[in-house]
Amino acid sequence: MSVFDHPEFDDHESITWFSDSDTGLRAIVAIHSTVLGPAGGGVRRWAYASDAEALTDALRLSRGMTYKSAVAGVRFGGGKGVILASEDAPKSPELMAAFGRAVEALGGRYVTAEDVGMTVEDMRLVREQTAYVSGLPPVEQSAGGDPGPWTAMGVFLGLKAAVAFARGSDDLKGLRVAVQGVGSVGMQLCRYLNEAGAELQVADVNARNLDRARSELPVTVVSPDDILYTDADVLAPCALGNILDADSIPRIRAGVIAGAANNQLSTEDDGRLLTERGILYAPDYVINAGGIISCGLEYHGGASEADLREAIHRIPERLTKIFEESRSGGRPTSEVADAWARRIVAEGAGA
Numbered sequence: 001m002s003v004f005d006h007p008e009f010d011d012h013e014s015i016t017w018f019s020d021s022d023t024g025l026r027a028i029v030a031i032h033s034t035v036l037g038p039a040g041g042g043v044r045r046w047a048y049a050s051d052a053e054a055l056t057d058a059l060r061l062s063r064g065m066t067y068k069s070a071v072a073g074v075r076f077g078g079g080k081g082v083i084l085a086s087e088d089a090p091k092s093p094e095l096m097a098a099f100g101r102a103v104e105a106l107g108g109r110y111v112t113a114e115d116v117g118m119t120v121e122d123m124r125l126v127r128e129q130t131a132y133v134s135g136l137p138p139v140e141q142s143a144g145g146d147p148g149p150w151t152a153m154g155v156f157l158g159l160k161a162a163v164a165f166a167r168g169s170d171d172l173k174g175l176r177v178a179v180q181g182v183g184s185v186g187m188q189l190c191r192y193l194n195e196a197g198a199e200l201q202v203a204d205v206n207a208r209n210l211d212r213a214r215s216e217l218p219v220t221v222v223s224p225d226d227i228l229y230t231d232a233d234v235l236a237p238c239a240l241g242n243i244l245d246a247d248s249i250p251r252i253r254a255g256v257i258a259g260a261a262n263n264q265l266s267t268e269d270d271g272r273l274l275t276e277r278g279i280l281y282a283p284d285y286v287i288n289a290g291g292i293i294s295c296g297l298e299y300h301g302g303a304s305e306a307d308l309r310e311a312i313h314r315i316p317e318r319l320t321k322i323f324e325e326s327r328s329g330g331r332p333t334s335e336v337a338d339a340w341a342r343r344i345v346a347e348g349a350g351a
């Protein structure tokens, strides 16, 4: 497996592979950049098809974290952990402790938090081994905790800004929103959308999460194979990445894409395909920054919940600026956001 020539390598500062024979832990921590601060980024536990797939995910996600924190003004660089889930390494307090020791071994260059497949309770176990962790139970800090609900708040506000830009009004009453994935973020987003009067179509591959959505809210359940292509006004991807590509984009019917999932575009070219189809795309790492804003304030300390809410309420303003720059320059929103992020990091490097 090539690393330095990997298409997603993008000058990562370091990539560390961890293994612990007692617990079966196998993990990768990719640190893309520490220019703007310690590399902040959650850890994802997922059953990857191969080590190569896990590496690709770690590299893409960690670069996304650099961009996300840069644009959101969070004092973090970018990094990401992935734990390779397998039957030989069941989730256990010991496995979490082993991951905590791995984070500690990086000496503070990487600050972890929860992502897909991880919980606040897992972070508490990680915290027993290292201080380089955020997203802890609220009792241990003032602002912060589980980043999921804060991410959902930012996505909701960002989705409204995207709808306002595309349709001239941010009134969601009667608007049809298709939500892919009703996990931590997707479910909370659905609650906000329902409150605002939107009509919800949802899909999930996890029956328990789907049942929760169905029992709590008036939703129409759509098959996971169809949710991207359903007849909706807004598509909110809140599952995994790599869903927007040359195959899926021509079939999407929604005019706005605004959701939480990281790395929604398969390649940079896919941003252009969306623009050509007239679909307004809210760049994922801009709209889903609520979680890292929360983790950043929690980690650096001294912030109140009011500070956190105020910071998250600035997400729509940033998105609108990106939409405007995209429209006036005829460039995809994803390209505009990437250019912003690179400029902020370059300025940080020169400071």
Ligand SMILES: NC(=O)c1ccc[n+]([C@@H]2O[C@H](COP(=O)([O-])OP(=O)(O)OC[C@H]3O[C@@H](n4cnc5c(N)ncnc54)[C@H](O)[C@@H]3O)[C@@H](O)[C@H]2O)c1
Binding pocket: 114, 115, 116, 117, 146, 147, 148, 149, 151, 180, 181, 182, 183, 184, 185, 186, 203, 204, 205, 206, 209, 224, 238, 239, 240, 241, 260, 261, 262, 288, 289, 291, 292
């Ligand atoms: N949690 C956060 O604070 C946060 C912050 C930023 C970005 N994100 C991103 O948002 C997305 C969701 O995060 P989360 O914390 O809600 O994770 P989660 O694991 O709680 O929820 C994800 C849901 O998506 C479902 N899913 C997976 N594949 C699917 C498919 N093909 N079709 C339909 N459903 C599918 C899962 O079953 C699960 O219910 C992820 O991409 C994550 O990286 C999360």
